Amino acid sequence: MQVAPPLGSQADGSRETGCAGCGSATYIQAIMDKFGERVCRACVRETDGFRTVTKTTAKAEYLLSDSDLAVIPSELKPNPRNTRFRDMRLYLLKQLREKAYAKWGGPEGLEAEHHRRRLARVQGCAKVGHDFCDAKWDAERASSVQTCKRCGMQTEVMDF
Ligand SMILES: [Zn+2]
Ligand SMILES: [Zn+2]
Numbered sequence: 729m730q731v732a733p734p735l736g737s738q739a740d741g742s743r744e745t746g747c748a749g750c751g752s753a754t755y756i757q758a759i760m761d762k763f764g765e766r767v768c769r770a771c772v773r774e775t776d777g778f779r780t781v782t783k784t785t786a787k788a789e790y791l792l793s794d795s796d797l798a799v800i801p802s803e804l805k806p807n808p809r810n811t812r813f814r815d816m817r818l819y820l821l822k823q824l825r826e827k828a829y830a831k832w833g834g835p836e837g838l839e840a841e842h843h844r845r846r847l848a849r850v851q852g853c854a855k856v857g858h859d860f861c862d863a864k865w866d867a868e869r870a871s872s873v874q875t876c877k878r879c880g881m882q883t884e885v886m887d888f
Contacts, residue, residue: 747771763801763820777822786819790828791841800827846880853879 746753747768755766759778772778780803786792792800800823807813832838853859858876863885866873871884 762803763823765820765822777825779821780818781821781824783817783819786824790824791832791838792824792828796827796831800824849879850881853881
């Protein structure tokens with residue numbers, strides 16, 4: 729698995745082709761250089777797969793570990809909120825999905841793993857006792873709801 733191909737290297741003799749999505753002759757060089765994907769502007773607009781997301785999102789939403797992420801191309805960008813913060817490591821959504829679906833068995837497998845972990849978190853938390861914050865009115869449920877600060881479990885409370 730190739731992580732960061734050296735810039736401009738075509739030394740492996742592979743024939744240069746265009747966009748992998750539609751076969752158009754052009755592709756965006758910057759995406760090719762950073763992530764090794766040949767894609768044209770039209771195809772980028774058609775999908776959200778070429779958006780970049782942070783490492784935090786990669787771990788939380790796609791349940792990928794550091795070693796999973798180590799084999800996926802990434803880009804370092806200065807933190808837009810504060811340049812003194814650590815640089816953000818960004819990943820291509822498309823490549824995160826491919827990795828996560830391979831690891832968890834497709835979108836359904838990933839969702840099932842999310843569900844399993846949520847359940848385990850709530851059950852673990854229940855053993856020591858949830859730590860609920862003050863009740864807040866939830867208009868959608870038309871009742872007051874308390875949320876556990878640790879596991880996120882919600883419970884409706886009766887108002888009298
Ligand atoms: Zn294309
Ligand atoms: Zn809890």
